[in-house]
Amino acid sequence: MGRKKREGKQGNAIEVRDVSIHYKLFDNITIRHSLFRKHKKEDVFEAVKHVSFSVKEGGILGIIGKNGSGKSTLLRSIAGVFSPNSGTIDLKGHSVALMALGIGFKNTLTGRENIILSGMLLGFTEKEMMDRLQNIIDFAEIGSFIDKPVSTYSSGMHSKLAFSITAMLETDIMLVDEVLSVGDEHFRLKSLAKMKELIEDKNRTVIIVSHSIDMLREMCDEVLWLHDGEIKEIGEPVEVLSHYAAFMTR
Amino acid sequence: MILLNLGMLMVPPIIIWYIHGHRQKDERSARKRIVWYAIWFLVVNGGSYAVSYARGVKGFSFRDMTLSYRVKYFTVGCILALLISFVILVKDRVILGVKRLVEDVHRFAIDMRKYFKYSVRLAKADLKTEVANSYLDWLWWLIEPFCMMLIYSFVYGVVFRTSEQYFTAFIFIGLTAWSFFQRNVSSSVNMVRYSKDVISRIYIPKYILLFSKMLVNGFKTLISFGIVGIMMIAYRVDITINILYIVPILIDLFLVSFAVGVVFMHYGVFVRDLSYIIDIVLQMLMFMTGTFYSLSNRVPAPYGEILEKVNPVAYLIAAMRDVLLYGKGASWLMLLVWAGISIIVLMLGISKIYRNENSYVKVV
Numbered sequence: 001m002g003r004k005k006r007e008g009k010q011g012n013a014i015e016v017r018d019v020s021i022h023y024k025l026f027d028n029i030t031i032r033h034s035l036f037r038k039h040k041k042e043d044v045f046e047a048v049k050h051v052s053f054s055v056k057e058g059g060i061l062g063i064i065g066k067n068g069s070g071k072s073t074l075l076r077s078i079a080g081v082f083s084p085n086s087g088t089i090d091l092k093g094h095s096v097a098l099m100a101l102g103i104g105f106k107n108t109l110t111g112r113e114n115i116i117l118s119g120m121l122l123g124f125t126e127k128e129m130m131d132r133l134q135n136i137i138d139f140a141e142i143g144s145f146i147d148k149p150v151s152t153y154s155s156g157m158h159s160k161l162a163f164s165i166t167a168m169l170e171t172d173i174m175l176v177d178e179v180l181s182v183g184d185e186h187f188r189l190k191s192l193a194k195m196k197e198l199i200e201d202k203n204r205t206v207i208i209v210s211h212s213i214d215m216l217r218e219m220c221d222e223v224l225w226l227h228d229g230e231i232k233e234i235g236e237p238v239e240v241l242s243h244y245a246a247f248m249t250r
Numbered sequence: 251m252i253l254l255n256l257g258m259l260m261v262p263p264i265i266i267w268y269i270h271g272h273r274q275k276d277e278r279s280a281r282k283r284i285v286w287y288a289i290w291f292l293v294v295n296g297g298s299y300a301v302s303y304a305r306g307v308k309g310f311s312f313r314d315m316t317l318s319y320r321v322k323y324f325t326v327g328c329i330l331a332l333l334i335s336f337v338i339l340v341k342d343r344v345i346l347g348v349k350r351l352v353e354d355v356h357r358f359a360i361d362m363r364k365y366f367k368y369s370v371r372l373a374k375a376d377l378k379t380e381v382a383n384s385y386l387d388w389l390w391w392l393i394e395p396f397c398m399m400l401i402y403s404f405v406y407g408v409v410f411r412t413s414e415q416y417f418t419a420f421i422f423i424g425l426t427a428w429s430f431f432q433r434n435v436s437s438s439v440n441m442v443r444y445s446k447d448v449i450s451r452i453y454i455p456k457y458i459l460l461f462s463k464m465l466v467n468g469f470k471t472l473i474s475f476g477i478v479g480i481m482m483i484a485y486r487v488d489i490t491i492n493i494l495y496i497v498p499i500l501i502d503l504f505l506v507s508f509a510v511g512v513v514f515m516h517y518g519v520f521v522r523d524l525s526y527i528i529d530i531v532l533q534m535l536m537f538m539t540g541t542f543y544s545l546s547n548r549v550p551a552p553y554g555e556i557l558e559k560v561n562p563v564a565y566l567i568a569a570m571r572d573v574l575l576y577g578k579g580a581s582w583l584m585l586l587v588w589a590g591i592s593i594i595v596l597m598l599g600i601s602k603i604y605r606n607e608n609s610y611v612k613v614v
Contacts, residue, residue, distance in 0.1 A: 076611075081453055106448060117372060121452050
């Protein structure tokens with residue numbers, strides 16, 4: 001019911017207004033440094049500069065750009081990991097999950113505990129997670145390892161579990177950071193199919209960060225090209241992507 | 251002489267008057283300025299007079315006034331004026347700071363409710379893995395403190411011949427309470443860095459991590475207190491109603507540890523070698539907390555009492571021993587004072603974390 005209502009409205013699911021994010025580059029502060037070094041001016045690195053865009057309900061936005069152009073930073077900010085230094089990000093009260101490699105697992109805990117804990121952080125109750133637990137475990141296909149500490153997992157198992165959690169939780173907004181090929185061939189095909197199913201669901205709003213031009217062209221309604229933290233171009237996938245390809249091979 | 255009298259009374263208010271006027275960018279009318287000057291004149295001289303009254307000079311006659319009194323009066327007036335102008339200058343920031351603090355406390359209440367279940371679940375999971383990864387399971391939670399107690403009671407009881415009534419239980423209480431405090435503080439320093447995986451993927455109020463860790467430590471501490479109970483029975487300690495004081499005392503201990511932990515948690519993110527300092531300081535504090543001896547009985551006269559008064563953990567340990575072993579009561583006032591101080595520090599720490607947690611992810 002609720003979903004249908006929202007579909008009818010056709011409003012924006014994500015509104016990003018004039019967002020800037022900067023990093024202060026003070027990596028090695030030790031007491032020796034702060035005592036015996038002259039105070040240097042803090043280096044501020046602007047990862048994202050005055051970016052504004054919006055994504056329609058059920059829309060699929062692709063973000064492309066060269067390495068270090070601020071794509072992942074922007075995505076993490078939308079996921080709420082940290083808030084932007086200026087500007088606002090409005091998710092209109094939708095639930096959001098970030099799907100990225102090496103999702104936040106506590107290494108000492110078992111896979112099963114990690115599933116429940118991740119879900120609770122994403123705003124699900126313990127009971128809801130218990131209901132979904134079996135689905136996630138089945139999808140992840142990591143067998144008896146589910147009751148072993150995550151530190152014993154291979155990198156393939158790690159990402160399979162990470163993928164399954166975000167895929168099976170089905171939040172309103174899904175943020176995908178380069179996780180379109182995980183695990184072995186079998187799981188890769190399966191996850192790609194699941195991904196397509198999730199992305200093509202008309203009720204789900206998706207942002208995909210990727211370097212794969214072909215994939216973005218195939219999947220997205222709109223593509224945003226981020227260059228050095230600024231929007232270089234935003235619009236029709238075919239157009240933006242061909243400009244991007246020309247720019248990169250120049 | 252008249253000039254001196256006038257100067258003494260008139261000059262200090264000018265300082266505030268000038269600074270205050272400057273702040274308002276001189277948009278005031280001449281009449282208002284005079285009114286303001288009169289106000290500051292009264293405030294400053296009232297203050298100075300109050301000070302001199304409190305110092306014993308009851309009257310105020312210009313005739314038999316010494317020069318040194320005039321100089322003192324003038325100085326007091328200037329200091330007052332500077333203080334007041336300082337308050338005027340930072341007034342907005344002070345108000346803003348208080349406002350923010352209130353906001354943060356409100357947010358803390360909301361977040362605590364929201365993430366409480368999570369932290370309990372995390373604590374349970376942590377305990378479970380600890381059990382799963384060792385051969386003797388949860389027995390370690392009993393064995394470890396028990397062995398520690400044997401070591402310390404050998405060293406202090408047999409080697410150094412310190413002795414108190416119910417010595418083993420005496421040491422055990424000190425050790426248990428201290429290790430609760432020490433574990434929480436030393437783990438808080440690197441907490442954010444060690445939880446990098448979780449916090450770089452999803453938002454979580456960072457102190458929740460510490461809170462969950464404290465639940466884990468708290469659970470172990472309660473087990474240790476179970477052992478204390480057994481000892482009390484073995485020693486045939488006279489049990490009085492005062493034993494109930496242990497509940498507020500433990501709550502106090504929790505609050506104190508949480509407050510100190512939250513503060514160090516914040517600074518631990520930015521200062522990488524803080525953990526070394528903390529370890530040294532904690533080691534030093536352990537000996538000054540009277541874990542193995544009674545501070546007020548062993549340390550020479552004024553110092554023992556002082557150490558027990560300024561160090562909340564020392565006070566709480568002493569109170570626990572009084573309550574559990576010696577059938578004495580604890581002072582409600584001291585318990586409330588320490589709870590109050592802890593809550594204030596805790597709130598300031600929480601506010602600090604809220605203001606800075608954005609950059610944690612970027613630093614670690």
